[in-house]
Amino acid sequence: MRKDKPPSTRRERLQERSRQRRESQKQELRQAILDAAGELFLAHGYTGFSLRQVAEHIGYAPGTIYLYFEDKDDLLFHVADEGFRRFSHAQQQAAAERTHDEPLKRIRALAEAYVDFGLENPAYYRLMFIERPDLMFRSHEPQARAWLSALDDYQEAFKTAAGAVLGESSDLLALSDLWWAALHGIVALANSMPFLYDPPRVKRMLNTALIRFFDQPR
Amino acid sequence: MRKDKPPSTRRERLQERSRQRRESQKQELRQAILDAAGELFLAHGYTGFSLRQVAEHIGYAPGTIYLYFEDKDDLLFHVADEGFRRFSHAQQQAAAERTHDEPLKRIRALAEAYVDFGLENPAYYRLMFIERPDLMFRSHEPQARAWLSALDDYQEAFKTAAGAVLGESSDLLALSDLWWAALHGIVALANSMPFLYDPPRVKRMLNTALIRFFDQPR
Amino acid sequence: MRKDKPPSTRRERLQERSRQRRESQKQELRQAILDAAGELFLAHGYTGFSLRQVAEHIGYAPGTIYLYFEDKDDLLFHVADEGFRRFSHAQQQAAAERTHDEPLKRIRALAEAYVDFGLENPAYYRLMFIERPDLMFRSHEPQARAWLSALDDYQEAFKTAAGAVLGESSDLLALSDLWWAALHGIVALANSMPFLYDPPRVKRMLNTALIRFFDQPR
Amino acid sequence: MRKDKPPSTRRERLQERSRQRRESQKQELRQAILDAAGELFLAHGYTGFSLRQVAEHIGYAPGTIYLYFEDKDDLLFHVADEGFRRFSHAQQQAAAERTHDEPLKRIRALAEAYVDFGLENPAYYRLMFIERPDLMFRSHEPQARAWLSALDDYQEAFKTAAGAVLGESSDLLALSDLWWAALHGIVALANSMPFLYDPPRVKRMLNTALIRFFDQPR
DNA sequence: CATGAATGAGCATTCATTCAT
DNA sequence: TATGAATGAATGCTCATTCAT
Numbered sequence A, B, C, D: 001m002r003k004d005k006p007p008s009t010r011r012e013r014l015q016e017r018s019r020q021r022r023e024s025q026k027q028e029l030r031q032a033i034l035d036a037a038g039e040l041f042l043a044h045g046y047t048g049f050s051l052r053q054v055a056e057h058i059g060y061a062p063g064t065i066y067l068y069f070e071d072k073d074d075l076l077f078h079v080a081d082e083g084f085r086r087f088s089h090a091q092q093q094a095a096a097e098r099t100h101d102e103p104l105k106r107i108r109a110l111a112e113a114y115v116d117f118g119l120e121n122p123a124y125y126r127l128m129f130i131e132r133p134d135l136m137f138r139s140h141e142p143q144a145r146a147w148l149s150a151l152d153d154y155q156e157a158f159k160t161a162a163g164a165v166l167g168e169s170s171d172l173l174a175l176s177d178l179w180w181a182a183l184h185g186i187v188a189l190a191n192s193m194p195f196l197y198d199p200p201r202v203k204r205m206l207n208t209a210l211i212r213f214f215d216q217p218r
Numbered sequence E: 001c002a003t004g005a006a007t008g009a010g011c012a013t014t015c016a017t018t019c020a021t
Numbered sequence F: 001t002a003t004g005a006a007t008g009a010a011t012g013c014t015c016a017t018t019c020a021t
Helices: A010-044 A051-058 A072-097 A103-120 A122-131 A134-138 A142-165 A172-192 A199-214 B010-044 B051-058 B072-097 B103-120 B122-131 B134-138 B142-165 B172-192 B199-215 C010-044 C051-058 C062-068 C072-097 C103-120 C122-131 C134-138 C142-165 C172-192 C199-214 D010-044 D051-058 D072-097 D103-120 D122-131 D134-138 D142-165 D172-192 D199-215
Strands: none
Touching: A010 A051, A010 A072, A010 A122, A051 A072, A072 A103, A072 A122, A072 A134, A072 A142, A103 A122, A103 A142, A103 A172, A103 A199, A122 A134, A122 A172, A122 B172, A134 A142, A142 A172, A172 A199, A172 B122, A172 B172, A172 B199, A199 B172, A199 B199, B010 B051, B010 B072, B010 B122, B051 B072, B072 B103, B072 B122, B072 B134, B072 B142, B103 B122, B103 B142, B103 B172, B103 B199, B122 B134, B122 B172, B134 B142, B142 B172, B172 B199, C010 C051, C010 C062, C010 C072, C010 C122, C051 C062, C051 C072, C072 C103, C072 C122, C072 C134, C072 C142, C103 C122, C103 C142, C103 C172, C103 C199, C122 C134, C122 C172, C122 D172, C134 C142, C142 C172, C172 C199, C172 D122, C172 D172, C172 D199, C199 D172, C199 D199, D010 D051, D010 D072, D010 D122, D051 D072, D072 D103, D072 D122, D072 D134, D072 D142, D103 D122, D103 D142, D103 D172, D103 D199, D122 D134, D122 D172, D134 D142, D142 D172, D172 D199
16 A cells, blocks of 8 residues: 655655665665676686675675575576676667668678677676576566577568578578577687687677678678 | 616516506596596586596596596596597598598588587587687697697688689688688587577588588679 | 553543554554464474564564564464463363263363364464473463363362272372373374374274273263 | 405405494494484474584584485484384384283283383484374385384284273274374373473373273273 | 595575664 | 664585595
């Protein structure tokens, strides 16, 4: 029966403000846990990632984490969700960037955003697409399916572009699968062997891919 | 290559024989450990792989493993070495298959062998190229560099093929990098999301890649 | 029984009324906690019974319980008290049922009520008479002694019945002790091994006991 | 292929002796764990009984217990088994005591042994027959069924004694059930409220029970 | 060479309890 | 009065590793 009316008495206002402060503090800690988790995940990998360490990292007792997340898997789950959101956001951003819907430019924008995301968020990328792809399917966030729907996106783009630059008779599904695999391969190499594949080299790979697949030098 | 002078007295000869026998027994057990480790690694993955289980699997005490390997990481290290050997062998097999050195056929053979290896040895592939690529560099086995040298191979092949099918002015390093990334991407997808990418789909991706990269009249 | 002078001014009267309201609310919540505790104790037994669950069950914060009870043991203590009240009530009900004071009928009524209580309130029975009989003595509730006084009751009944059905020279204390032990044994068996001693079997045991002890077939 | 022949060389003899010593040490520790477990079970009850405490009690690390028992339940399981063995032994001892098979004397001996066992092994009794009667059924030890088969024993005894001292038409199953319940009740009371039911009082109860059930001319 | 008993540190998780607000 | 965030200790359990024998 909590009233939705804005609080009016002084006391109520104070309480409300206090509640909000606490709420925001709570959100902050929650975020701190998520951040620490992501960080540690990147540093020690899936195996060497423990709730204790997360707790210690943020200076709280181990039990505290259970006030914000159900269990270890739930935490990982939400780390992934955050990643899904960021990934989805980055892709949408890229798609929106070019108002015209020239398919090739759209594809280039998406691809660049994809690779950039991978380079800038190695822990997320690794968790979401390498280590625990199952989370993609277990998540309730619609954005978790961004990766899968991106594949559809590409397929569509390929279809549109088919007549123009691609061979007419191509197996479009296989082609977008391959395109996808190439993108994933580029990022995965950069993720697993960053010492070997530095950003410039990665960028050049992407560029070559765009040329090779769409005859589209920058 | 330590080479003590050959033993001469009867006693010395006996000792030597016993030493050899023990040596070979020692090697046998060492191999048994490696085999069991590989098997368990395959079965339970990087996370669920414990020395105790390895020991139990071969019917020896946990401590025994430390007589053959420094620690868990060292064992993993040598498991990877076995993987490197197998990988290297598979690639060489493929290269040797076609006596003629028609570059495109050679490339196709190598690529198919690569993907097949990835599909057939998911645990090794994951350990060597996804989870612990550092082992590739720490290993003393020359085969550990097979992956890296394969890249050179491709580069060579691309160079040879350049005039014929590829654009003359192409950035060949970037192109073979990309080719490499595509292969890795294909296998990595299959490895991380086998439920999504079943063998036929994977094979079709590879085929499309071969067409896209080599068989297409420009 | 603290009794401050009755309030007289309007303000005091208002305060008093508010105090009473709060008092009754307080009692309500207290009772709610007790109820929830009893319920959970019944459901999960002595082991699986936690303050957090009680709190969650009534929709309050865990800390709140500490406003009404000193600690977990204190809560359990008062849960037991509720059990004592129910037990005492059941026994009194049974005693009152027959207005005539024919001792044998009285004994039968009491015994049946006893066993019924045990069957219907296994968690209470277990807490009060098996797991934590110490609470019986620590309680300030007079009813907590119902179990003990029931023993006296029986002793009295035996004494009265002595001449009639029991051997004259019997050791009456030992006899009522035994009778008591038989009753407890019947209920304890039913409590610990309900899969073995189902209600009909239990009832038959009780009946046989009545016959054996008082020559009183139903 | 271990040879069953007795060892002959000096070295083998030494090894054998060492093995035996270690074996017996192992058994000792195992027994020490069992003992400590029983002790702690008695002291802190089913709830407050932890592997850590057992470990600390015997001065070993917690993990050590897992070298001797699979898990907590397995330990409890074997504690119970030890109890079953002792209980069964005590009963058999009692049965054997009187060579003549005069049924009443036999019953008295069994009953006395039963109560004595309960008084002398309160922790075992509580674990086996009050707290975890399920272990009785899960155990592989045949003795675990001693309790159940004792019931059969009594039934048999009652049947034999029927003509002599019991009413001809009695419901024998119910009667032995009741007898059983009385015994259990006596011990359970002593177990739960030792401060109330001291050994002499308990003995008197048993005695009265024997008289009431068997020695009374009808 | 091999054992295998034992360790100690680590893990995820739960809980009774406290206390500033 | 009630909150609810946080604690710290405890629990069962697993593991890599050591070492006397």
